[in-house]
Amino acid sequence: xxxxxxxxxxxxxxxxxxxxxxxxxxxxxxxxxxxxxxxxxxxxxxxxxxxxxxxxxxxxxxxxxxxxxxxxxxxxxxxxxxxxxxxxxxxxxxxxxxxxxxxxxxxxxxxxxxxxxxxxxxxxxxxxxxxxxxxxxxxxxxxxxxxxxxxxxxxxxxxxxxxxxxxxxxxxxxxxxxxxxxxxxxxxxxxxxxxxxxxxxxxxxxxxxxxxxxxxxxxxxxxxxxxxxxxxxxxxxxxxxxxxxxxxxxxxxxxxxxxxxxxxxxxxxxxxxxxxxxxxxxxxxxxxxxxxxxxxxxxxxxxxxxxxxxxxxxxxxxxxxxxxxxxxxxxxxxxxxxxxxxxxxxxxxxxxxxxxxxxxxxxxxxxxxxxxxxxxxxxxxxxxxxxxxxxxxxxxxxxxxxxxxxxxxxxxxxxxxxxxxxxxxxxxxxxxxxxxxxxxxxxxxxxxxxxxxxxxxxxxxxxxxxxxxxxxxxxxxxxxxxxxxxxxxxxxxxxxxxxxxxxxxxxxxxxxxxxxxxxxxxxxxxxxxxxxxxxxxxxxxxxxxxxxxxxxxxxxxxxxxxxxxxxxxxxxxxxxxxxxxxxxxxxxxxxxxxxxxxxxxxxxxxxxxxxxxxxxxxxxxxxxxxxxxxxxxxxxxxxxxxxxxxxxxxxxxxxxxxxxxxxxxxxxxxxxxxxxxxxxxxxxxxxxxxxxxxxxxxxxxxxxxxxxxxxxxxxxxxxxxxxxxxxxxxxxxxxxxxxxxxxxxxxxxxxxxxxxxxxxxxxxxxxxxxxxxxxxxxxxxxx
Ligand code: CDP
Numbered sequence: 050x051x052x053x054x055x056x057x058x059x060x061x062x063x064x065x066x067x068x069x070x071x072x073x074x075x076x077x078x079x080x081x082x083x084x085x086x087x088x089x090x091x092x093x094x095x096x097x098x099x100x101x102x103x104x105x106x107x108x109x110x111x112x113x114x115x116x117x118x119x120x121x122x123x124x125x126x127x128x129x130x131x132x133x134x135x136x137x138x139x140x141x142x143x144x145x146x147x148x149x150x151x152x153x154x155x156x157x158x159x160x161x162x163x164x165x166x167x168x169x170x171x172x173x174x175x176x177x178x179x180x181x182x183x184x185x186x187x188x189x190x191x192x193x194x195x196x197x198x199x200x201x202x203x204x205x206x207x208x209x210x211x212x213x214x215x216x217x218x219x220x221x222x223x224x225x226x227x228x229x230x231x232x233x234x235x236x237x238x239x240x241x242x243x244x245x246x247x248x249x250x251x252x253x254x255x256x257x258x259x260x261x262x263x264x265x266x267x268x269x270x271x272x273x274x275x276x277x278x279x280x281x282x283x284x285x286x287x288x289x290x291x292x293x294x295x296x297x298x299x300x301x302x303x304x305x306x307x308x309x310x311x312x313x314x315x316x317x318x319x320x321x322x323x324x325x326x327x328x329x330x331x332x333x334x335x336x337x338x339x340x341x342x343x344x345x346x347x348x349x350x351x352x353x354x355x356x357x358x359x360x361x362x363x364x365x366x367x368x369x370x371x372x373x374x375x376x377x378x379x380x381x382x383x384x385x386x387x388x389x390x391x392x393x394x395x396x397x398x399x400x401x402x403x404x405x406x407x408x409x410x411x412x413x414x415x416x417x418x419x420x421x422x423x424x425x426x427x428x429x430x431x432x433x434x435x436x437x438x439x440x441x442x443x444x445x446x447x448x449x450x451x452x453x454x455x456x457x458x459x460x461x462x463x464x465x466x467x468x469x470x471x472x473x474x475x476x477x478x479x480x481x482x483x484x485x486x487x488x489x490x491x492x493x494x495x496x497x498x499x500x501x502x503x504x505x506x507x508x509x510x511x512x513x514x515x516x517x518x519x520x521x522x523x524x525x526x527x528x529x530x531x532x533x534x535x536x537x538x539x540x541x542x543x544x545x546x547x548x549x550x551x552x553x554x555x556x557x558x559x560x561x562x563x564x565x566x567x568x569x570x571x572x573x574x575x576x577x578x579x580x581x582x583x584x585x586x587x588x589x590x591x592x593x594x595x596x597x598x599x600x601x602x603x604x605x606x607x608x609x610x611x612x613x614x615x616x617x618x619x620x621x622x623x624x625x626x627x628x629x630x631x632x633x634x635x636x637x638x639x640x641x642x643x644x645x646x647x648x649x650x651x652x653x654x655x656x657x658x659x660x661x662x663x664x665x666x667x668x669x670x671x672x673x674x675x676x677x678x679x680x681x682x683x684x685x686x687x688x689x690x691x692x693x694x695x696x697x698x699x700x701x702x703x704x705x706x707x708x709x710x711x712x713x714x715x716x717x718x719x720x721x722x723x724x725x726x727x728x729x730x731x732x733x734x735x736x737x738x739x740x741x742x743x744x745x746x747x748x749x750x751x752x753x754x755x756x757x758x759x760x761x762x763x764x765x766x767x768x769x770x771x772x773x774x775x776x777x778x779x780x781x782x783x784x785x786x787x788x789x790x791x792x793x794x795x796x797x798x799x800x801x802x803x804x805x806x807x808x809x810x811x812x813x814x815x816x817x818x819x820x821x822x823x824x825x826x827x828x829x830x831x832x
Pocket of ligand 1: 555556597787
């Protein structure tokens with residue numbers, strides 16, 4: 050029997066996943082299934098003069114070819130984006146980025162579909178492309194969206210947060226101001242499993258069944274309905290096992306919609322699964338923020354204010370997945386973990402001839418960019434003032450007694466003891482000894498001109514996870530709340546259906562543990578159902594580490610409702626006023642008489658029996674909840690990275706990484722540790738090697754894992770983890786999200802460590818050997 054409640058517990062889902070028995074979209078084979086393939090633009094910007102599909106159509110195995118014109122005839126050539134724009138499903142008049150979808154071929158097998166792509170003749174008239182966001186607003190910049198009436202430039206939006214006048218006043222009076230230009234480069238979530246779908250439009254039943262890689266099945270059902278015009282009750286979206294999402298599987302992609310149309314046209318199921326290059330070129334990218342940050346302080350290092358200007362590169366279509374009112378996501382938390390007098394940021398979004406997206410790659414809506422910015426600025430300040438970066442942080446962190454803390458940009462941080470978290474990280478790392486070792490190795494290097502340089506980098510982050518609340522946060526008009534339905538069987542076992550969707554985070558285990566904790570039953574007596582719109586309650590899904598904070602809270606509330614029903618039934622069983630019963634885990638018993646009581650299993654059996662129940666008690670214990678979070682949860686963490694840099698080759702070796710996370714109450718510390726491990730590896734990847742880049746014509750230069758480098762265990766040290774626990778005051782079990790914390794917090798620690806080693810004020814990510822070598826040599830850095 051598995052233990053009851055919270056604690057380390059092996060993941061239930063691993064029984065199938067580690068045996069290769071997981072069922073992913075590409076494992077699905079329906080009778081008569083056809084296969085789709087997408088013809089993509091070789092140009093970043095070009096007019097489409099003509100598309101001739103006749104040769105492809107006459108391929109013996111081809112069953113249909115769709116073009117932009119075919120979709121336009123169905124009013125489906127364009128689809129709405131989460132950011133109030135439209136994105137092309139299949140290009141009509143022109144292509145806006147290299148890899149854009151131009152035609153969709155459906156054939157008897159995947160190979161024939163791919164072969165037939167070569168038979169489609171497209172005549173393009175190439176246009177100049179705008180690739181660098183910093184030139185996108187130049188008067189002579191090519192217009193990316195000139196198909197839109199009234200388009201005169203590539204400007205998308207201006208958004209600001211904080212008090213500009215108050216911030217300017219603090220800066221004007223400050224003894225010291227440090228500033229820095231930083232780029233958070235375009236990177237990609239790059240999940241192991243790419244995106245895919247099996248669409249089955251049943252003409253007889255009038256039903257559309259979609260098996261798809263989606264982090265948000267219910268939101269996708271709404272979108273299929275809105276775009277394809279099929280009533281929602283006739284659509285079933287099923288997300289089977291998902292091999293990593295990290296934000297990549299939030300958006301609606303053209304391939305999904307083409308498969309739906311192709312299934313409708315052919316009357317047969319259609320599978321489309323993208324390959325690695327398609328995933329890296331055309332599905333949602335992340336980051337691409339050009340930031341100028343300023344930090345005002347006293348000469349002795351009291352941080353006063355932060356001011357930021359951002360140029361946000363949104364690519365060809367404004368398709369970033371942020372809550373509607375937040376065009377720059379939760380970038381407003383750029384104030385970080387510090388006690389500031391004022392702060393202000395202005396973000397300008399622009400179009401370029403690059404793939405759309407701007408997804409929250411393992412972060413809560415642009416928080417990674419914000420956290421990197423402020424944690425780099427603090428190190429720049431330490432560098433400029435000649436202060437120790439750990440001391441500078443410790444002196445400026447918010448104190449435990451300052452929570453709940455209203456930030457200058459309008460957030461209310463719920464809880465934390467930041468100094469305690471940082472202190473623990475410094476203790477685990479042996480900070481003073483590391484600094485002494487660093488001084489010794491540096492002296493040795495200066496004496497001999499040989500050896501490696503030691504660098505120590507810190508970051509302290511605050512994340513904002515668990516979107517809603519619904520009144521301020523929605524995606525495409527859908528308020529950010531989530532549901533949980535809990536059924537308790539006569540045997541006392543339970544089935545929990547949730548609207549969130551695990552992509553490897555272990556929800557089948559942790560959500561069962563939540564029920565176990567609340568009802569006093571072992572986790573293996575709880576089955577968790579997810580990822581099927583026919584079987585789960587409505588909700589916005591899993592991204593931005595919101596599952597525990599929102600669906601987890603819904604689960605707790607539903608379980609507590611079950612418990613209260615059980616109390617009424619127990620009252621009837623024991624012929625006693627329910628008010629006189631008290632809950633001990635797994636059982637209602639008579640207050641003052643522990644021998645008289647009934648276990649949840651007995652109560653569940655009674656609730657289904659012929660027992661006479663009091664008026665108003667219907668029987669069965671089932672309950673549900675729709676949880677609208679009152680606030681976000683604000684996990685935090687102190688990270689410390691130790692690197693060795695070879696100044697001759699620019700090679701960086703991460704020697705140690707200490708991560709102290711505070712995510713409130715931990716349901717399953719083993720799963721939390723796994724989440725943190727993954728995010729730390731992400732940080733090493735982004736800081737040292739990951740980069741989606743383009744040549745001046747907009748050709749994508751990172752369309753395979755030969756060019757888009759991901760970290761492996763070879764680049765990662767043995768992680769050293771610690772924890773502090775400050776429960777969230779508003780979450781029913783005090784838990785805060787953690788899934789993406791380490792991705793948010795770690796890049797700055799790695800970059801700060803490398804720059805600390807080589808004594809350079811700033812250099813942009815990724816700090817590849819070439820970039821580090823140039824920085825050491827004082828040569829111009831990669832722009
Ligand atoms: O939304 P997502 O699942 O990506 O992120 P999360 O809610 O932070 O949860 C990631 C995993 O860690 C889930 O299995 C959670 O239930 C678990 N977790 C936990 O055990 N304790 C916490 N305080 C937070 C998350």
